[in-house]
Amino acid sequence: xxxxxxxxxxxxxxxxxxxxxxxxxxxxxxxxxxxxxxxxxxxxxxxxxxxxxxxxxxxxxxxxxxxxxxxxxxxxxxxxxxxxxxxxxxxxxxxxxxxxxxxxxxxxxxxxxxxxxxxxxxxxxxxxxxxxxxxxxxxxxxxxxxxxxxxxxxxxxxxxxxxxxxxxxxxxxxxxxxxxxxxxxxxxxxxxxxxxxxxxxxxxxxxxxxxxxxxxxxxxxxxxxxxxxxxxxxxxxxxxxxxxxxxxxxxxxxxxxxxxxxxxxxxxxxxxxxxxxxxxxxxxxxxxxxxxxxxxxxxxxxxxxxxxxxx
Amino acid sequence: xxxxxxxxxxxxxxxxxxxxxxxxxxxxxxxxxxxxxxxxxxxxxxxxxxxxxxxxxxxxxxxxxxxxxxxxxxxxxxxxxxxxxxxxxxxxxxxxxxxxxxxxxxxxxxxxxxxxxxxxxxxxxxxxxxxxxxxxxxxxxxxxxxxxxxxxxxxxxxxxxxxxxxxxxxxxxxxxxxxxxxxxxxxxxxxxxxxxxxxxxxxxxxxxxxxxxxxxxxxxxxxxxxxxxxxxxxxxxxxxxxxxxxxxxxxxxxxxxxxxxxxxxxxxxxxxxxxxxxxxxxxxxxxxxxxxxxxxxxxxxxxxxxxxxxxxxxxxxxxxxxxxxxxxxxxxxxxxxxxxxxxxxxxxxxxxxxxxxxxxxxxxxxxxxxxxxxxxxxxxxxxxxxxxxxxxxxxxxxxxxxxxxxxxxxxxxxxxxxxxxxxxxxxxxxxxxxxxxxxxxxxxxx
Numbered sequence: 099x100x101x102x103x104x105x106x107x108x109x110x111x112x113x114x115x116x117x118x119x120x121x122x123x124x125x126x127x128x129x130x131x132x133x134x135x136x137x138x139x140x141x142x143x144x145x146x147x148x149x150x151x152x153x154x155x156x157x158x159x160x161x162x163x164x165x166x167x168x169x170x171x172x173x174x175x176x177x178x179x180x181x182x183x184x185x186x187x188x189x190x191x192x193x194x195x196x197x198x199x200x201x202x203x204x205x206x207x208x209x210x211x212x213x214x215x216x217x218x219x220x221x222x223x224x225x226x227x228x229x230x231x232x233x234x235x236x237x238x239x240x241x242x243x244x245x246x247x248x249x250x251x252x253x254x255x256x257x258x259x260x261x262x263x264x265x266x267x268x269x270x271x272x273x274x275x276x277x278x279x280x281x282x283x284x285x286x287x288x289x290x291x292x293x294x295x296x297x298x299x300x301x302x303x304x305x306x307x308x309x310x311x312x313x314x315x316x317x318x319x320x321x322x323x324x325x326x327x328x329x330x331x332x333x334x335x336x337x338x339x340x341x342x343x344x345x346x347x348x349x350x351x352x353x354x355x356x357x358x359x360x361x362x363x364x365x366x367x368x369x370x371x372x373x374x375x376x377x378x379x380x381x382x383x384x385x386x387x388x389x390x391x392x393x394x395x396x397x398x399x400x401x402x403x404x405x406x407x408x409x
Numbered sequence: 410x411x412x413x414x415x416x417x418x419x420x421x422x423x424x425x426x427x428x429x430x431x432x433x434x435x436x437x438x439x440x441x442x443x444x445x446x447x448x449x450x451x452x453x454x455x456x457x458x459x460x461x462x463x464x465x466x467x468x469x470x471x472x473x474x475x476x477x478x479x480x481x482x483x484x485x486x487x488x489x490x491x492x493x494x495x496x497x498x499x500x501x502x503x504x505x506x507x508x509x510x511x512x513x514x515x516x517x518x519x520x521x522x523x524x525x526x527x528x529x530x531x532x533x534x535x536x537x538x539x540x541x542x543x544x545x546x547x548x549x550x551x552x553x554x555x556x557x558x559x560x561x562x563x564x565x566x567x568x569x570x571x572x573x574x575x576x577x578x579x580x581x582x583x584x585x586x587x588x589x590x591x592x593x594x595x596x597x598x599x600x601x602x603x604x605x606x607x608x609x610x611x612x613x614x615x616x617x618x619x620x621x622x623x624x625x626x627x628x629x630x631x632x633x634x635x636x637x638x639x640x641x642x643x644x645x646x647x648x649x650x651x652x653x654x655x656x657x658x659x660x661x662x663x664x665x666x667x668x669x670x671x672x673x674x675x676x677x678x679x680x681x682x683x684x685x686x687x688x689x690x691x692x693x694x695x696x697x698x699x700x701x702x703x704x705x706x707x708x709x710x711x712x713x714x715x716x717x718x719x720x721x722x723x724x725x726x727x728x729x730x731x732x733x734x735x736x737x738x739x740x741x742x743x744x745x746x747x748x749x750x751x752x753x754x755x756x757x758x759x760x761x762x763x764x765x766x767x768x769x770x771x772x773x774x775x776x777x778x779x780x781x782x783x784x785x786x787x788x789x790x791x792x793x794x795x796x797x798x799x800x801x802x803x804x805x806x807x808x809x810x811x812x813x814x815x816x817x818x819x820x821x822x823x824x825x826x827x828x829x830x831x832x833x834x835x836x837x838x839x840x841x842x843x844x845x846x847x848x849x850x851x852x853x854x855x
Binding site: 112180182 | 412415416626628629630849852
């Protein structure tokens with residue numbers, strides 16, 4: 099069931115259209131990747147979800163209801179442009195942000211203390227933010243984003259600016275939240291960074307959605323039936339014994355073994371390939387080349403005859 | 410708790426707890442009291458330096474100047490000017506006074522010295538010679554006229570007049586008023602408003618820029634409406650301003666009261682009472698005291714309850730409404746820029762009417778009934794300052810209500826416009842914003 103839905107969202111600014119009828123459907127308890135190059139319209143869509151701006155046309159549903167101002171209490175948002183009041187003390191500031199999300203002071207204090215304990219940063223409570231390092235401030239930002247136990251979490255370019263340690267911490271915390279039933283939307287132009295954790299994705303390009311679906315389905319759909327095989331033995335013998343449906347794309351050889359990149363045409367499957375190969379050479383490794391999200395994106399855009407300009 | 414209250418609370422506390430706020434709040438009254446004390450000290454302090462002035466008297470006048478208080482005059486007889494000049498050093502004379510032979514015709518004398526002669530010495534010498542000559546001339550005329558008691562009759566012609574200003578109240582009742590006090594009061598209040606609008610308007614603007622440059626703005630407006638944030642900030646800062654103002658009034662008053670009780674025990678209320686009761690005795694010789702009493706009655710007559718309430722009410726209303734009007738504009742400017750240096754291009758349309766209002770106010774203090782006064786106190790951008798100058802002089806009720814109504818209406822309109830600029834501006838980073846761009850923002854819908 100879709101926990102969050104946006105239908106035919108249109109948003110225009112003077113001079114350009116940021117979203118041209120984009121629809122997304124985010125299943126409950128999933129990690130949803132909103133992917134696309136910079137300037138595609140991701141942030142605009144996210145701001146609509148957060149009710150920072152409103153759509154010119156289209157409908158937005160949160161947990162089955164049309165989006166209402168009260169829903170901000172159930173949404174946690176870590177924007178791309180994120181920061182804290184530098185002159186304010188960490189504890190005070192975290193309580194303030196929690197109160198703005200509708201939490202009571204007592205509740206916020208108790209939960210914050212628990213999180214600070216978990217991250218072992220309790221001694222920062224009375225420090226001013228300007229005394230913290232960037233990585234420390236990121237931890238605070240993360241805690242304040244999730245403190246009110248939102249049902250929907252939105253991260254805009256979450257890994258930009260995070261150091262690797264914090265990025266890993268973020269990832270594991272996010273997976274834990276997903277397991278607890280949170281629905282999570284990731285928005286990023288860096289498609290590789292979220293590939294491993296997204297269940298669902300939507301590709302946005304030039305204000306339009308060009309592709310969406312579950313990660314598995316998309317990967318299946320965009321299989322290229324290309325395989326990498328490394329072996330020791332006679333290359334020519336092997337070549338002579340391959341059927342016409344198997345196309346050799348590339349050949350490399352080094353001291354120890356030969357490598358081939360093969361494409362299977364006309365429904366030939368990997369087992370058929372292996373039965374043809376095994377009698378002639380000794381296989382060292384064999385794997386399917388799965389296209390990265392980046393490759394898929396470029397392919398989709400080319401198929402739709404759209405120009406790609408990465409920033 | 411309502412979110413706007415949470416925001417007001419933060420904006421207020423974070424500013425009030427700042428060291429700079431505490432410093433400014435406590436040091437300013439001490440400074441004001443210090444200046445006040447210094448001025449009193451200056452006025453009360455006599456010139457106590459002992460000076461000796463050599464006099465070359467070439468005229469027929471006999472002792473036209475006499476040693477008095479701290480100034481001694483040495484008549485040098487027939488000493489030549491060149492020799493007298495040497496005496497400046499050898500005898501330590503402060504100056505040489507040369508009274509020429511023809512002083513009755515030329516009406517001038519000369520003071521020579523190495524240093525610039527102080528104004529007190531100069532005017533003291535001048536008035537002594539003048540009095541001397543006047544006395545001689547007058548006695549000559551009296552002697553020639555040969556009239557009995559002429560001297561006394563002439564003395565009786567001296568009549569100091571003080572003009573009381575009396576105003577008709579709305580109910581036809583006669584009220585005493587003081588033009589000087591009305592002027593001083595009106596101008597002081599309008600200047601305070603001017604200062605506070607600027608000081609705290611800029612604080613609102615800085616606060617907005619801070620949130621933008623900290624990049625916290627987007628986090629916050631995902632929880633609250635931009636309008637709530639803007640109004641919370643404006644109201645919070647207004648409360649900081651009021652707190653500071655009240656603290657200044659209370660502290661300055663306390664310091665001056667305590668200070669005067671310690672350093673000038675003679676100046677308490679009782680002695681003023683005494684002075685005024687003495688001067689009430691019918692006595693021609695106490696004309697000066699009579700004038701002082703009149704002044705005092707003016708002051709007391711001016712401050713009846715209704716008058717004070719109308720001024721206080723007017724001050725609070727125009728103070729708040731004027732601040733709200735301008736701080737919304739300051740917030741809009743803050744939202745349109747990335748840092749404070751970029752604010753300059755947008756500051757002009759805000760500071761121009763403010764500064765203009767102050768100048769109009771100065772002119773209006775002299776003529777509170779002219780058309781400049783009327784328009785200045787009706788047009789909302791200048792009215793908070795100009796109207797305050799007029800209120801102590803009395804303003805027709807319909808003008809007051811019109812001015813207030815227009816101010817409130819324009820405050821609502823300006824806030825609405827500013828909120829539109831604000832909610833777009835706060836999300837714009839690294840963009841050089843022009844007036845044209847802002848015009849575009851106004852036409853965006855949410």
